[in-house]
Amino acid sequence: MNTLPGKIKDVSVSGSLSLAHIDVAGNLFSAIVIDTPATSSYLSPGKTVSVIFKETEVIIGTGKEHAVSLQNRLQGKIIEIESGDLLAKIVLDTAAGKVVSVITSQAVKKLGLKEGLEVTALIKTNEIMLTA
Amino acid sequence: MIDWNPLWLTFKLAFIVTVVLLIVSVPLAYWMNASKSRIKPIIETFVSMPLVLPPTVLGFYLLVAFSPSNFFGHWLEQWFNIRLVFSFAGLVIASVFYSLPFMVHPIQSGFAKLPSSLTDASYVLGKSKTTTLFKVLLPNIRPSLLTGIVLAFAHTVGEFGVVLMIGGNIPDKTRVASIAIFDEVEAMHYSVANAYSMVLFAITFLILLTVYLINGGYLKKLWK
Amino acid sequence: MIDLSIEKLLKAPSGEMNLSVQMNIPKGSFVCIYGKSGAGKTTLFKILSGIMHPDKGKIVVNDQTWLDTQNKINEPPQKRKVGFVFQDYALFPNMTVQENLNYALQKGQPADIVDELMELMELGGLAERKPETLSGGQKQRVALARALVQKPEILLLDEPLSALDHEMRTKLQQYILKVHRQYHLTTLLISHDVSEILRMADVLYHLEDGKIIRQGKPAEVFTRKEISGKLQLTGEVVSVESQDFICIVTVLVGNELVKVVTVRDEQHPLHPGDKVLIASKAFNPVVKRIG
Numbered sequence: 001m002n003t004l005p006g007k008i009k010d011v012s013v014s015g016s017l018s019l020a021h022i023d024v025a026g027n028l029f030s031a032i033v034i035d036t037p038a039t040s041s042y043l044s045p046g047k048t049v050s051v052i053f054k055e056t057e058v059i060i061g062t063g064k065e066h067a068v069s070l071q072n073r074l075q076g077k078i079i080e081i082e083s084g085d086l087l088a089k090i091v092l093d094t095a096a097g098k099v100v101s102v103i104t105s106q107a108v109k110k111l112g113l114k115e116g117l118e119v120t121a122l123i124k125t126n127e128i129m130l131t132a
Numbered sequence: 133m134i135d136w137n138p139l140w141l142t143f144k145l146a147f148i149v150t151v152v153l154l155i156v157s158v159p160l161a162y163w164m165n166a167s168k169s170r171i172k173p174i175i176e177t178f179v180s181m182p183l184v185l186p187p188t189v190l191g192f193y194l195l196v197a198f199s200p201s202n203f204f205g206h207w208l209e210q211w212f213n214i215r216l217v218f219s220f221a222g223l224v225i226a227s228v229f230y231s232l233p234f235m236v237h238p239i240q241s242g243f244a245k246l247p248s249s250l251t252d253a254s255y256v257l258g259k260s261k262t263t264t265l266f267k268v269l270l271p272n273i274r275p276s277l278l279t280g281i282v283l284a285f286a287h288t289v290g291e292f293g294v295v296l297m298i299g300g301n302i303p304d305k306t307r308v309a310s311i312a313i314f315d316e317v318e319a320m321h322y323s324v325a326n327a328y329s330m331v332l333f334a335i336t337f338l339i340l341l342t343v344y345l346i347n348g349g350y351l352k353k354l355w356k
Numbered sequence: 357m358i359d360l361s362i363e364k365l366l367k368a369p370s371g372e373m374n375l376s377v378q379m380n381i382p383k384g385s386f387v388c389i390y391g392k393s394g395a396g397k398t399t400l401f402k403i404l405s406g407i408m409h410p411d412k413g414k415i416v417v418n419d420q421t422w423l424d425t426q427n428k429i430n431e432p433p434q435k436r437k438v439g440f441v442f443q444d445y446a447l448f449p450n451m452t453v454q455e456n457l458n459y460a461l462q463k464g465q466p467a468d469i470v471d472e473l474m475e476l477m478e479l480g481g482l483a484e485r486k487p488e489t490l491s492g493g494q495k496q497r498v499a500l501a502r503a504l505v506q507k508p509e510i511l512l513l514d515e516p517l518s519a520l521d522h523e524m525r526t527k528l529q530q531y532i533l534k535v536h537r538q539y540h541l542t543t544l545l546i547s548h549d550v551s552e553i554l555r556m557a558d559v560l561y562h563l564e565d566g567k568i569i570r571q572g573k574p575a576e577v578f579t580r581k582e583i584s585g586k587l588q589l590t591g592e593v594v595s596v597e598s599q600d601f602i603c604i605v606t607v608l609v610g611n612e613l614v615k616v617v618t619v620r621d622e623q624h625p626l627h628p629g630d631k632v633l634i635a636s637k638a639f640n641p642v643v644k645r646i647g
Binding site: 001031032033034035040052055056082084085087089100102126127128129130131 | 583584585586599600601602617618619621635637638639640
């Protein structure tokens with residue numbers, strides 16, 4: 001479980017869904033939750049929250065610009081790679097703190113990932129949980 | 133032909149003593165189980181003393197206390213016209229002291245074995261201490277009560293020293309079976325002594341057997 | 357409404373402990389007291405019901421003062437309207453089920469409440485049975501019914517479900533909720549079981565070493581804070597299989613087994629028996645009709 005500190009910038013509500021923008025160490029994250037400021041007190045601009053997402057939901061991209069739909073991006077340096085038979089654990093050092101990603105070992109090879117490399121971590125908006 | 137009076141006297145004494153003890157011991161045992169008082173160890177010691185003291189010691193002190201030439205005995209005689217020395221009433225009182233632990237201890241341990249939640253539950257259900265004692269506690273320690281009754285009865289039947297000291301050996305008044313046996317042996321009337329002994333032996337055997345059968349649940353099985 | 361503030365020095369084999377509790381319980385709520393054994397939970401119940409006396413404190417229930425050590429007020433347990441279900445049930449062994457319930461009738465109280473409770477708790481067939489012939493679940497129902505005969509305002513349940521198997525527990529939880537609503541009770545339940553608490557309680561007090569360390573809505577207290585994931589399950593870890601840096605954690609949720617993949621955390625490893633919260637976004641699970 002990755003937990004990063006952030007601050008809510010704005011919240012747009014539609015029905016019982018809210019799209020929140022969160023400032024995570026200078027990177028703008030978005031999270032969609034089934035909560036509204038009315039049901040959850042932390043869901044208002046200026047509140048500090050923790051952004052939570054699972055290691056297996058973190059996508060790794062090399063280079064800087066990616067023409068994909070993922071909004072949540074964090075740049076960082078690979079400080080550790082642990083490869084298993086099928087899966088590999090990659091630890092990134094980002095401006096917001098350490099982020100762990102679990103991807104297939106095959107992908108590690110294909111992308112030529114190694115320690116010291118600058119990469120981008122991408123997380124889908126609907127994979128992000130918030131907690132006060 | 134043997135004189136039945138000593139036997140009759142023995143069982144009359146044992147019966148009265150047991151009834152008195154039951155009335156005295158239930159509240160005493162209840163208090164000893166529940167109390168956290170500082171004098172409790174002292175009371176417990178007094179209750180248990182007859183277990184270890186030679187009966188003659190107890191008999192001697194009671195004799196001194198009841199003697200009309202001493203304060204207590206004098207006071208009794210002056211105010212109530214009661215003389216306890218060498219009387220049946222004196223025997224009853226002395227036997228009550230002497231058999232007290234045999235009644236109190238089983239009842240006390242019966243109370244102690246009951247979970248305290250039974251008492252608590254009864255209080256919370258709005259019931260007084262007395263109601264709780266008679267409706268909940270006593271019915272649930274029936275085996276202990278029975279044990280106490282039988283032990284006290286049997287022990288009174290079997291006593292000798294205290295009875296001899298306080299009661300003397302007055303035929304039809306204080307001459308109980310155990311003393312009669314001693315007398316007959318002294319007088320070399322072995323066959324009479326044997327008759328008394330056989331009766332005591334058989335009756336106490338039957339009483340104790342009944343208790344063990346009841347407490348062991350054997351009789352219940354027979355009834356079913 | 358229960359307003360309670362008590363203090364009592366307890367002597368336990370492990371040493372002395374000061375039980376110091378303040379509570380403010382609105383009428384009609386279902387409160388759970390959670391905590392390790394020896395935290396003072398049962399003592400708290402005994403003080404509330406008047407079986408034990410605190411060193412100092414005040415208990416006011418629905419504007420009636422039950423205890424006020426300053427003004428020397430101390431109502432005996434007989435005068436406090438409390439239903440108490442003991443951990444060992446405390447059924448009177450000399451009485452049948454029917455007699456146990458009848459015994460609880462107050463002076464002049466009509467006996468129809470006994471019939472009503474016998475029916476509500478489905479005890480009809482057991483009326484003439486002695487407690488020793490009953491199963492744990494049956495004893496529990498009798499104890500609950502007996503506690504309700506005097507129509508208490510407060511119902512205290514001292515871990516009554518801990519000795520029962522899972523299925524029986526679930527059933528009895530429903531009985532308890534049923535009577536809680538039907539008789540407009542304020543109910544306090546001591547429980548160790550997180551899923552039970554989450555299912556039943558409005559308010560949770562977490563007691564540790566004689567002090568309330570946390571209180572609030574059970575879900576918030578257990579997760580410490582709100583988490584936005586909408587699929588939240590609490591359960592108990594059954595097994596942890598490690599594979600490289602991945603752990604496959606099997607969790608018993610209710611009576612279903614759930615498997616979750618986690619990345620191994622060296623600092624806070626999971627062990628069988630741990631109580632856990634599983635959270636996922638409402639976006640992830642798929643729903644399939646099965647009937």
